[in-house]
Amino acid sequence: MGKPLDLLQGTLDLLILKAVSLGPLHGYGILLRIQQISGERLQILQGSLYPALYRLEQQGWIASEWGESENRRRAKFYRLTAAGRRALRSETEQWGRMADAIAAVLRATPEEV
């Protein structure tokens, strides 16, 4: 495992949306899932997760409700809303285009300019 990567501005929202798109999760679960699917390469500052969750909920992309956690504790679960699903799709596309564009720039050789 290499050095954890710092998150690019704005990517946390995308990661959260992706994480909850796989099924409802509580905040701690989201954190674990992101770490798990990124192969522990992405390190999220725990405190920054919650303001992002609240913001997304405020935007209507995710919705929350209280349920029971795996060890029978009361926890707040987040799930993707329809609007969130649309947002995830378009954000993903945008991210792909952006990544391509940046990759292209970085691949550029002196001859191509």
Place this chain on the structure above:
Amino acid sequence: MPGARLRSWLRTALDPRRAEREMDEELRFHLEAYTEELVRAGMPRSEAERRARLEFGGIAQTKEACREARGLGVLESLAADLRHGWRLLRRDRGFAALAVLTLALGIGATTVVFSVVNAVLLRDLPYRDPERLVFLYEPLPGIPNVPLEAWGPNNGDFAEWQRQSRFLSGMALFTTNAWNASAGGETFRATGSRVTGDFFRVLGVAPALGRAVEARDTEPGKPRVAVLGDVLWRSRFGGDRGVLGKELLLDGRPYWIVGVMPPGFAFPHGAECLETRGKTTDLWVAWQMTPEQRVSRNDQEGNAIGRLRPGATLQQAQAEMSAITSRFDSPYQHHLKAEAVVRPFEQAIVGGSRRLLLIFLAAVLLVLLIACSNVAGLALARASSRMQEMSVRAALGASRLRLVRQLLAESLSIALAGGALGLAAAIAIVRLLVAVHPANLPRVEETSVDARVLAFTVLVSLATAVLSGLLPAWSASRSNLHEAMKRSGARGVKGGSRLHRALIVAEMALTIVLLAGSGLLIRSFLKLRAVDKGFSPQSTVSIGVELYGRYDGPQRQNAFFQSLLERTRAIPGVEEAAAIDHVPLGGGQSISIIEVEGYAFDEKTSFETRSVTPRYFAAMGIPLLEGREFDDSDAAGRTPAIIVSRSFARRYFPGRPALGHYVHYNGRRTIVGVVADVRQYELDAAPPMQIYLPLWQTGSRAASLVVRSALPAERIAAAVRSLVRNLDPGLAVAEMQTMDDRVSEAGAERRFQTIVLTAFGAIALFLSLVGLYALMAWSVAQRTAEIGIRMALGAQRSAVMGLVLRQGAALWLGGMSLGLACAWGATRWMRSLLFEVQATDTPTFLAVAVLFCLVAAGACYFPARRATFVDPAISLRCE
């Protein structure tokens, strides 16, 4: 999904605490879950808890960020700011107490005045569609000194109005009477009104019990009916519902009680009619008139009211009435033609009090403004000593908006506390005011703190919060961070910020305006008290006696009064006793037009006319300047005599004796005496020319006994009452009043105005001095270091004191000059309230200036003295 968003928003907005709780729970869950994981991985629990917290980051910051992300509910953020403001204020109790008390004074006073304005000017009159009710008058133009209210129409003209009018749906006549009433063996004075059939229909008020007077009751020969007022019903009949059908004697005549009016209905009362000021109407009786009386143009006893037809305007009614009236013949020998005047009820009832109330309102708003600027000044002083707190918070990332919001929340907390306190005080004062019932303010008894007043108070409190908080907040938010940090401990702010000084100057200027206003009123009042009334009120008592139908004709009337006077004079201790038809300052008026021999008849000059018995002038202490008083020889059938006033004699017989000249008034009369001018009707106007007729020649159904004696007034009244009872048990004696009381009552309205405005002036003075003192004290505290250095360098105490005093003097001299200039312009708005005093009266302005200088110097002296006690060693160490 908008639904989810809405739900989430609603949840937060409706129950901010719940959102807060859920957030706490969610974060706790997170920490515990992570701790569990660390423990499972083999870490000791305490270490795991520490790690979990550490990796989470600042919990408080996270929460704040969450709150921001969630979007705080408006209410919640306000509540949070208020809580914060409240905590800060509790830490700074001195400031908070001063500010809250100041605003409570301002808001309380404003609330009281507004609740009176609300009752008198804003609230609807207690009649159906009161905006369509009008008074109808029929004045003769060109006759001076007769108020419009005295010009009721004569019966004949009223009947024509009623017949011809298209724009009025109903009209009624009513009188104002006082009767000797007796019910259940008890005799008492009852004030009331004789009314024509449409009276209650025009006003649109239904009786609470039984029925009202109807048209059929007013025909002669029908049973006489009476309707009781709620007050009389409760006080004399114990609120008994079985009172209907019972008998009541009024001036010895039986009346049947047919109804009881609801509480609050007491028309005509208050200032609607000349003779009902301050009285309530106990009962109403049907006014029975013969067909001849109904159309008689010689009967003019009633006042008229009417109701506009729906859709009809006042102008239409006025035009119609004028047209109808212009077709009438002149009712008098001379050629004056009557006019018709239609007045809206509101104007007729509230009338002159509107201006007074608006002046009060303006004055109290000035007081409120002063209170606000005072609190703003205090907050400014506090803000500049909190500069560091502010800059530290700003440096730590608090946004400018956040700081302004917090300062505003502080002033809002103060204003709300002040508003609550002020409101409580206002409720108490309003109760007191209603109990005291001051000075002929109509409808003041209806004053209460109702929803409108409450709303007003809340609004005023919010406005004071903005007024007193915005300036400090604005100036705090403008303050330069770098500057503030750089200055750190140094306190070089000289004499307070410019803003603060400007506030204090403005405040003092407003105070001067108020002081000048109340000073002018005080001076007017003193002048009024000192005015030559023409009679000497000391140890003179007046007692009204009204005879009833049995005493028809002057002979019987005279016989009664003669024997009453003889017996009264015989009471040991009575120096003099006499009678007059309208006692001075008793509210009654009688005016006539006469011809003076040797002069052309002038219908436009009117004379105050009184009928008096022999020895009246002696009893009243009115100086006899020439000739003689009336005596018992001036009786019916003898040479008609007349006594005139000094201004009468001066006008018609300048430089020669008036005695022996002739005047035509119900025959040719010889002038037998000249007496001093008497203020018969009001204190604050020079009396018109006056004539006196012998009561034994004119006769009168009602008269006031005037008794001069060193005995206590109550003893005299009791003695006279028993004399009257002995002469005729059916007669009730009206209330006794000393002439001193009458004089003081005649000045009561002015006294009330003076007291109110003086109270406002005093509050303003107090507030602005507190403001000045606070500013000076604060500035001395800020300059402690500087003063310390000066003293260390050898400055004398007197020099230090001079330094501070000069700074203070610059402020109050500035405020004073500005205030005097403003007052010079503003006081003319109150010219109508002044008596024999110019609106720019120099002595008053001088007195205000001197008073203000003295007190302001006092307010500056104590901080200055404190400055001289600065110990250089200590003050320098403070740095």
